[in-house]
Amino acid sequence: MAQDYKRLEEYGLIGNLETCALVGRDGSLDWCCFPHLESPSVFAALLDINRGGHFHLRPRDQYHATQTYIENTNILQTTFETQSGALTLTDFMPVKDHTDTSHRTILRKLTCQQGHVELEVEFKPRFDYARVVPAIEPATGGVVARWQDHVLYLQSDLPFQMHEGDALGTFVIDEGETKWLVLRYGDTQPIPPQECESILDRTTRFWSDWAHDCQRDRCVFRGPWHDHVVRSGLVLKLLTHPETGAIAAAPTTSLPEVIGGVRNWDYRFAWIRDASFTVQSLHSLGHVEEALQYFQWLRGLCRQFGEHEDHLHIQVMYGLHGGQDLEERELHHLSGYRNSAPVRVGNAAAQQVQLDVYGELVNAFYETRRYGEDTSQSDWQFIRRIANSASRAWSTEDSGIWEVRGGPRHFTYSKLMCWVALDRSIKMAEKQGFDAPLRQWKETRKAIRQAILKRGFNQRLNSFVQSFDSDVLDATSLLIPVMGFLPPDDPRVQGTIDATLNHLTDNGLVYRYVGDDGLPGQEGTFVLCTFWLVDALVLAGQLDKAEELLLGILEHASPLGLLAEEIDPTSGDLLGNYPQAFSHIGLMNSALRLGWAVATKRAAKGPKERP
Numbered sequence: 062m063a064q065d066y067k068r069l070e071e072y073g074l075i076g077n078l079e080t081c082a083l084v085g086r087d088g089s090l091d092w093c094c095f096p097h098l099e100s101p102s103v104f105a106a107l108l109d110i111n112r113g114g115h116f117h118l119r120p121r122d123q124y125h126a127t128q129t130y131i132e133n134t135n136i137l138q139t140t141f142e143t144q145s146g147a148l149t150l151t152d153f154m155p156v157k158d159h160t161d162t163s164h165r166t167i168l169r170k171l172t173c174q175q176g177h178v179e180l181e182v183e184f185k186p187r188f189d190y191a192r193v194v195p196a197i198e199p200a201t202g203g204v205v206a207r208w209q210d211h212v213l214y215l216q217s218d219l220p221f222q223m224h225e226g227d228a229l230g231t232f233v234i235d236e237g238e239t240k241w242l243v244l245r246y247g248d249t250q251p252i253p254p255q256e257c258e259s260i261l262d263r264t265t266r267f268w269s270d271w272a273h274d275c276q277r278d279r280c281v282f283r284g285p286w287h288d289h290v291v292r293s294g295l296v297l298k299l300l301t302h303p304e305t306g307a308i309a310a311a312p313t314t315s316l317p318e319v320i321g322g323v324r325n326w327d328y329r330f331a332w333i334r335d336a337s338f339t340v341q342s343l344h345s346l347g348h349v350e351e352a353l354q355y356f357q358w359l360r361g362l363c364r365q366f367g368e369h370e371d372h373l374h375i376q377v378m379y380g381l382h383g384g385q386d387l388e389e390r391e392l393h394h395l396s397g398y399r400n401s402a403p404v405r406v407g408n409a410a411a412q413q414v415q416l417d418v419y420g421e422l423v424n425a426f427y428e429t430r431r432y433g434e435d436t437s438q439s440d441w442q443f444i445r446r447i448a449n450s451a452s453r454a455w456s457t458e459d460s461g462i463w464e465v466r467g468g469p470r471h472f473t474y475s476k477l478m479c480w481v482a483l484d485r486s487i488k489m490a491e492k493q494g495f496d497a498p499l500r501q502w503k504e505t506r507k508a509i510r511q512a513i514l515k516r517g518f519n520q521r522l523n524s525f526v527q528s529f530d531s532d533v534l535d536a537t538s539l540l541i542p543v544m545g546f547l548p549p550d551d552p553r554v555q556g557t558i559d560a561t562l563n564h565l566t567d568n569g570l571v572y573r574y575v576g577d578d579g580l581p582g583q584e585g586t587f588v589l590c591t592f593w594l595v596d597a598l599v600l601a602g603q604l605d606k607a608e609e610l611l612l613g614i615l616e617h618a619s620p621l622g623l624l625a626e627e628i629d630p631t632s633g634d635l636l637g638n639y640p641q642a643f644s645h646i647g648l649m650n651s652a653l654r655l656g657w658a659v660a661t662k663r664a665a666k667g668p669k670e671r672p
Contacts, residue, residue, distance in 0.1 A: 065110055066399045067091075069635040070619035072107075073128050073137040074312065076299040077154035077164040081312035083107060083639075084152050086126045088139055089117035095211075095246040096165055098302075098309055099329045099381055101189045101406075103213060103246070108315055108404050109395040114187030116215075116244065118150060118169055121179045121231065128621055134268035135295050136261070137621075146176025148234060155260050156267050157303055165246040168257055173234045182242070184221070184228040186213050190392050190406065194226040202251040204228045216243040216251050271298065273346045281345060283660060286652045289615055292622035293645035294346045297339075300642050302381040305361070306354035307331035308339060309381055311626070311638035317401035318584035318627055318637050325401055327408045328626075328638040330378045330387060331358070334421045334462065335643060342649040344432050356429055359422065360440070375422065375447075377415045377464070378408065387411040413460040414469070419451035420478025420485075424544075427485040441495045448486035448497070452505045455479035456512075461528075462537060463573055471529040473517035474537035480509040481544050513546070518553055524560035525553065533576035534565055536590035539597040549600035558597050566594070567630035569613040585627035585636040588614065592647030599654050607655050615648075624648065 071086040080100070082093035091106040091113070105113030119126075124141045131138060136153040151170040155163060171180070188195055188208045195206040195213075203216040204223065219230040219242075234240055241257045252260070273291050275282075282290045300309045311328035318324040343352035362379060376385055389409035397404050426436060426444055436444070455476055458469035483506040490497035516529035527535035538557045542549040565572045570586035571594050591614050598607035617628050619635065624644040626637025 069316065069625055069639045070623070071128075072619075072623075072639065073130070073139075073152075073621050074296065074299060074623060074640055075135055075137050075152055075154050075167070076312070077166075078157045078299065078301065078303045079164065081299055082152075082154070082167060083313070084137055084139070086128050086139060087117070088119035088126070088141070088150055089115050090152075090167065091115050092313060093167070094329075095213075097381065098300075098312055102191070103186050103188055103211075105187060105191050105395065107313070108398055109191060112187065112191045112395065114185045114191055115183070116167075116185065117183050118171070118180060118242065120148075121181050130292075130295075130621060131265060132269075133272035133274070133291065133295075134265055135299055136265060136268065141178065143176075143178055146173060146178040146236065148173040148178050148180075151261070153261065153264055155264055163248070165248070166252075167244040168260065169242040169244070170257065170261065171234055171240045171242075173236050173238050175236055177233055177235045179231065179233045182217070182219060182221075182228075182230040182232075184215050185226065187226070190404075191395060192392075197223050197226055197228050199223075200249055205249055212247055212249065214245045214249040216241075216245065268295065271295075271348075273348075282649075282652050282656055284652065284656045286611060286615060286648070286656070289618060289622050290346070290649050290652050293624075293649050294343075294348065296623065296640050296645050297343065297642060298348075298351065301351060301355070302331075305382060306351070306356075306358035307379070307381045307383075308335065308355060308642055310335070310378075310643060311641050313638045314406055315401075315404040316398050316625070316636070316638045319401075319629075320399050320634075320636070321401050322583070323401075323403065324584055325397060325403060325405055326410075326638070327387075327389070327406050328641070330380055330408060330411070332378045332643075333359075333362075333375060333418045334377065334415075335646065338643075338646050338650060340425055340428055340432075342646045342653075345649065345653050349432070352429075352432065353434065356425065356434065359425060374414075375418050376411050377413060377418055378411050385411070410460070410464040413464060415461060415464070416451070416454055416457070416459045416475040417462050417472075417478035419447050419454075420481035420544075423447050423451075423482040423485045427489060430489075436489055436493060436495075438495075441489070441493075444486055444489065445495070445497060448482050448502060451479040451482035452502060455505070455509050470527075470531075471516070473513060473525060473528060474535065474540070476509055476513050476517065476529075477537075477541065477544060477546055480506060480513070480546060483509070484545070510546070514553075522560055523553075523556035525557050527574055527576065531576075533574055534560055535574040536561060536565060536571050536587065536593055537573075539590070539593040542600050543593070543596055549597070549602070554597070555601060558594070558601060558603075561594055561597075565590075569610055570617075570628055570630045585629045585634075587627055588624055588641065588644035589626075589647040592644075592651040595651040596654055599651075599658050604655070604658055607651075608659065611651055611655055 072083040080098045093104045094100045094102045106115035124143045139150040157164040186206045195208040197206045206213040221228040221230045314327035315325040387407045389407040391403040395404040461472035483502045519526045525538035527533040571590040573587040595607045623640040625635035625639040626641040
């Protein structure tokens with residue numbers, strides 16, 4: 062039944078910088094992929110409550126539960142209160158340190174603070190997206206599930222009963238008592254309880270040392286959103302692959318954009334378009350190493366292209382290890398979250414032509430110069446090729462930023478980002494003396510600008526629109542002043558803000574667009590687009606309205622401060638993959654922009670209009 066599924070905001074996220082797991086407020090581990098984030102799942106109750114598999118650990122009697130993180134960490138604590146007692150469940154994964162595979166472990170610590178509590182354990186692994194029910198056998202100090210070369214070892218001194226791929230157990234924990242349950246992938250070596258405590262201490266120190274720290278009166282993120290920004294940084298770190306620097310869009314697949322709908326996509330990949338926004342947010346938090354590592358990932362992708370300047374095709378997304386084959390498949394044996402089918406793995410949008418990636422890539426190189434990163438000659442050769450590709454391709458149709466499946470169009474945002482690719486390339490060439498066809502680029506930049514102003518702006522709506530000569534509003538138009546295409550005080554920018562507020566905004570939340578996109582059904586409001594509206598309002602000097610919107614969307618974050626891709630504006634339910642990197646990046650950048658503007662009592666100044 063759909064009502065048996067937990068709401069997304071009832072889940073907390075843990076991880077080891079290689080993979081992640083979602084743990085419900087009821088103590089059930091409902092989603093985890095081993096060994097990597099993009100690997101097949103070993104627990105997938107999130108996507109099929111009956112078949113998917115889980116590892117739950119909770120009181121047998123009625124209880125009240127709350128979840129928190131240990132401050133400035135990704136260590137999750139769930140507190141259960143029953144009539145007989147109270148206890149805390151601490152869930153975490155050791156952080157990958159490149160020395161061994163001991164980080165492929167989930168440690169679950171139970172500590173009883175009051176009275177006594179009877180608990181039940183159900184260990185129900187299901188390998189390969191629940192296509193395999195493994196054999197479960199007794200092992201030294203626990204039980205083990207095996208399939209092919211995959212091994213899951215549950216370390217526990219409980220007397221389990223094993224039946225058809227499940228291991229069940231019950232036990233009582235008394236006041237002052239602590240018990241550990243340890244789940245290991247690929248390893249059947251028990252970990253002594255004292256070593257578990259040591260691992261918890263080391264993991265706590267790692268996250269505390271890494272998390273953004275500041276004196277509140279000096280912090281660039283000062284304001285009521287400060288703690289949300291810190292949590293956003295911790296989420297981004299969990300989604301960062303330590304070997305490549307790539308950042309996954311989300312740790313999940315197929316969480317629906319509307320309950321019961323078919324807009325269910327796999328987001329366990331790295332999108333190129335996140336580049337410049339991600340670099341900015343990480344630098345602003347003081348995580349320079351992660352920002353540069355992410356930039357090095359971008360550089361690495363650039364090296365795989367040949368030397369010929371024609372037909373430079375850049376995928377919109379890549380695997381976290383750099384893989385390009387992201388073939389999309391449907392898993393018909395899974396019912397989907399709250400019966401929202403199909404469940405998909407892989408993403409066919411990887412093969413779409415989306416011209417905006419040219420601008421996002423060049424802008425990432427351009428933005429890193431502000432943080433002391435030099436543009437090398439080899440970088441410039443690639444940037445030049447991107448600019449030449451954008452110059453040639455800008456007048457063609459593409460699938461657009463939203464990866465619509467209704468056929469190619471002349472998307473206004475795609476043209477805008479081709480303009481950005483040329484604009485930033487021209488600036489870098491002029492400032493650093495790089496060899497470039499400046500006359501041609503400037504002519505093309507001017508042509509793109511004229512086309513956008515003529516065909517991308519709808520006089521009747523007094524707003525920029527989704528595609529040329531259309532009457533469909535699109536939140537990407539809010540980025541026109543952010544990207545410096547027009548100044549914030551331009552009447553066409555203000556008209557676009559007003560149109561967004563009047564026609565795309567519902568209860569303070571912004572839809573991506575309202576129009577046909579080749580897919581059935583509807584979707585929720587898009588979290589990132591609401592942050593774009595905040596940014597546009599700040600640039601336009603409307604700080605009170607911007608702050609109202611920002612604080613409003615933060616009310617929709619989970620109790621742990623986590624954000625999904627979308628929000629149902631009526632119920633407030635989180636929708637789409639969760640937690641979503643781009644939503645947290647948007648939060649961080651909007652908080653930075655608004656916090657600075659509010660602190661200095663003036664609107665942030667946007668770029669001047671360019672010829």
